[in-house]
Amino acid sequence: MQLTIKEVEHVAKLAQLKLTDQEKEKFTKQLSSILDYVKQLDEVDTKNIKPINQIIGLRNITRKDEINKKETEKLLQCAPNVEERYIKIPSVF
Amino acid sequence: MNLNELTIKQAHEGLVKKNFSSVELTQACLDQIKKTDKKIHSFILITKKEALEQAKKVDKKIAQNEQIKVLEGIPAGIKDLLCAEGIKTTACSKILENFIPPYDCTVIKKLKENGLIILGKQNCDEFAMGSSTENSAFGPTCNPWDLERVPGGTSGGPAAAVAANESIYSIGTDTGGSIRQPTAFCGIIGLKPTYGRVSRSGIIAYVSSFEQTGPITKTVEDAAIVLNAIAGNDKLDSTTSPKDVPDYTLNLNKDIKGIKIGLPREFFEQKELDPKIKESIYEALKVFEKLGAKIEEMSLPMTKYAIAAYYIIAKAEASANLARYDAIRYGEIKNQKLVLSEVEGSKIKNLSDYYLTARESGFGDEVKRSIMMGTYTLSAGYYDAYYLKATKIRTLIKQEYDKAFEKYDALICPVSPILPFKIGEKVEDPLTMYLVDAFTAPVNLAGLPSLTVPCGKIKMEKRAKEYIIGNGESLPTAFQIIGKHFDEETILRVGHNYEKAKKTQK
Numbered sequence: 001m002q003l004t005i006k007e008v009e010h011v012a013k014l015a016q017l018k019l020t021d022q023e024k025e026k027f028t029k030q031l032s033s034i035l036d037y038v039k040q041l042d043e044v045d046t047k048n049i050k051p052i053n054q055i056i057g058l059r060n061i062t063r064k065d066e067i068n069k070k071e072t073e074k075l076l077q078c079a080p081n082v083e084e085r086y087i088k089i090p091s092v093f
Numbered sequence: 094m095n096l097n098e099l100t101i102k103q104a105h106e107g108l109v110k111k112n113f114s115s116v117e118l119t120q121a122c123l124d125q126i127k128k129t130d131k132k133i134h135s136f137i138l139i140t141k142k143e144a145l146e147q148a149k150k151v152d153k154k155i156a157q158n159e160q161i162k163v164l165e166g167i168p169a170g171i172k173d174l175l176c177a178e179g180i181k182t183t184a185c186s187k188i189l190e191n192f193i194p195p196y197d198c199t200v201i202k203k204l205k206e207n208g209l210i211i212l213g214k215q216n217c218d219e220f221a222m223g224s225s226t227e228n229s230a231f232g233p234t235c236n237p238w239d240l241e242r243v244p245g246g247t248s249g250g251p252a253a254a255v256a257a258n259e260s261i262y263s264i265g266t267d268t269g270g271s272i273r274q275p276t277a278f279c280g281i282i283g284l285k286p287t288y289g290r291v292s293r294s295g296i297i298a299y300v301s302s303f304e305q306t307g308p309i310t311k312t313v314e315d316a317a318i319v320l321n322a323i324a325g326n327d328k329l330d331s332t333t334s335p336k337d338v339p340d341y342t343l344n345l346n347k348d349i350k351g352i353k354i355g356l357p358r359e360f361f362e363q364k365e366l367d368p369k370i371k372e373s374i375y376e377a378l379k380v381f382e383k384l385g386a387k388i389e390e391m392s393l394p395m396t397k398y399a400i401a402a403y404y405i406i407a408k409a410e411a412s413a414n415l416a417r418y419d420a421i422r423y424g425e426i427k428n429q430k431l432v433l434s435e436v437e438g439s440k441i442k443n444l445s446d447y448y449l450t451a452r453e454s455g456f457g458d459e460v461k462r463s464i465m466m467g468t469y470t471l472s473a474g475y476y477d478a479y480y481l482k483a484t485k486i487r488t489l490i491k492q493e494y495d496k497a498f499e500k501y502d503a504l505i506c507p508v509s510p511i512l513p514f515k516i517g518e519k520v521e522d523p524l525t526m527y528l529v530d531a532f533t534a535p536v537n538l539a540g541l542p543s544l545t546v547p548c549g550k551i552k553m554e555k556r557a558k559e560y561i562i563g564n565g566e567s568l569p570t571a572f573q574i575i576g577k578h579f580d581e582e583t584i585l586r587v588g589h590n591y592e593k594a595k596k597t598q599k
Contacts, residue, residue: 008465015412015468016419017461018449027465030523034466037524038401041482044489051484052491053302054332055540056289056578061331074195078423089421092444 001035003028096121097258101315104261105163108155115148115155115166115210118261122168122212126259129561133244134234135254137173138181139213144168147210163318165208170260172251173214174221175306176295177201180211184297185229186219188418188455190425198295199327200264200306207322212260216250219457220415221268221299223247224529225519226275228459233516236278238568239557242513245275251309252279257561262319263309268300269403270508270533272307273545273573277508280547280569282588283309284316287579288540289334291320292327300410301332303403303537313546313589317341320581336579344582345589350385352587355501359396360532365510369551373570374507377548380594381505386587388505391497395490399535402490404527405470405483406538412467415460420451462523487538494539494575503587504575507532508545512568536575543575544584546591 008028012019019027081088096118099107107113123141130136151166176182176194178201183189197205218228226234226249234249236242237257244253248265252275255263265272267285276283284307291306298304308319324338356378361371378388420426426447441447456464470479497504510531519526536543550567557565576584 003469007469011465011469011472014472015464016416016445016448016452017456017464018453019461023461027462030462031466031469033524034404034527035469038405038479038483041398041401041405041486044395044398044486046482046485046489049485049488051481052488053484055302055487055491055538056287056332056334058289058332058334063328063331071195075422078192078195080420080424080426087422090441090444090447 001032001039003032003035095258097125097261099261100311101164101167101261101318102312104167108161108166111155115151116145118166119144119148119168119210119212122260125257126212129237129257130259132235132240132559133237133253133257133259133561134232135215135250135257135259136170136213137183137185137216137231137250140180140211144210144212151208151210162207164204164322166210167208167261168210168212169204170212170215170251170254170263171201172217172248172263172265174217174266174297175201175264176297177211177214180214182214182297184220185217185231186455186457186460187230188420188424188451192423194295196295199292199329200296200323203323204264215254215263218247218249219460220297220411221247221266221271222411222459222463224270224274224526225514226250227516227520228457230457235516236513237561238280238563239513239553239565240559240561241515241557242568243278243516245278245509245513247271248309249275252276252281252283255279255309255311256281262311262315264306265309266296266304266306267537268304269407269530269537272309273508273533273543274529276309276545277547277571278513278569280571281309281311282313282316282547283307283545284320284581284585285536285543286320286324286581287542289332290324290542290579290581292325292330292333294327294329298414300407301414302410303407313544313585313592314342314345316544317345317585334579339582341581341585344586347586348385349381349587349590352386352503353501354381354386354388354587355391355497355504356388357393357396357504357506358390359393360506363510363531365528365531366507367511370507370510370512370570373549373551374505374572377572377591378505380591380598384590384594391501393493393497395486395493396535398486399490399538400527400531402483402486403530403534403538405479406487408463408467409471409480410467411463412471415464418452418455419448420455424451425455426451459523490535491539494541498577502583505572506575508571508573509533512551512570532573541575541578542581542584543573544588545571545573546588547571
């Protein structure tokens, strides 16, 4: 499976990644070869097989969503740009 | 014997008998780190002051004849993927270079309740993506048996540190072999518990449906001791099992007469497997036969599809898990101060520019490749062909193991198809690096527990130029014992029996 540079650019956009021309070329080649390799899964008949995501079979485990006020200040300290307890970001557009 | 060479069990006995203090024990490890870690580079952060302070507290307790827990006062290293309150935690990535977590992950919390002394944070592949610790943003770790070779990965730092007697034990994580393969490469013990046995809360996520945290130790008994401390249900991790936690040390010495061990043919017959590794495992099997185990060849035909399914699922989950790194609520961006002041010449005009700059400068090569791969396979039109297909293959792999465990108590197979390779040898070709995980990744797909046990040394063709342990002539080899879901007890018992038998053999 041969990816094109254009497809790689599209995926990079979806993933919010800025790639250099060199990276685009490299990833196009490398991702193509990885996709070639994983294509072998097509040999396996998976008709009527259910997908699995939770391997030990747990379902619908919930807990209360409690606010831990003690952590708020500490969490704010992790942010690189804070003004008057607001996290500052550049303008959206 | 130097204090830093002791096992957890021996160190605990020495502390209780007041043969030495926790400060002396901790200092011995710190001295060893000072002596050897410039060359090995297991640690990316050493918390000397905190470690000695903590040790003093334990010594005070001992002096007052208070009872101490088995892990109390024992110094350990922690893979830099586990958040520890007030201690820089980076996942060995530039984007988290100065991140100081405001809380402890559940595993560290539990270990602290058991008297943990943190020596420091240990090196790993960036966000645990890799198989050699070469992907760390802070430079690779070297294998103490031959400094030109990799220690394995992604828990290369934790494994190399224990092998080189820098820490009494380490805590690693295993997504596709990241505890088992480096411990095999370094000649020590590593346990990946059943998925859901140990909490993932507060541990930086790569593949949430595969990952488990586990002990890296010098003996099987030590692994059982550490598992006792960290296993159990956690309300902060809804994927932890509510099953009771047994005392994993209790049945270690029970014999293994009549136990049924399967040898999956597909692992032993794979053409990439180094014949010397194969031979070393067949030697080890003779010991099991003597111990009365029933050993039989069996088949797991889906094995050949495991790596493909593993990497589709892994990279898909990675792309989702790493979407959160935008350097807004936490994290690093180059010239952060400049970015938001409306300084002239700043290239960042809006939020999207900010994301792109943060992620461009913050992520390394393999991380970008992973995000690209995962985003592609999850994107419109490809989801069914890749991700859904892989999760169906996962079902088939699990069913195959379920069936095998109706008949066998444990499976024994190689950990890695190859011996520790040279640093730089495989970095150019990601696919060959992925194939190193061929024997470990299937276990994560099935969520099973598995234990790495060393089984001797293999002579190298050329002598190592420089080494810290061994004689520079050979490299360690190992096998893994795979168990049923939540049956860590059996694999630990099987491993412990082997270790004991080997000791008396010598």
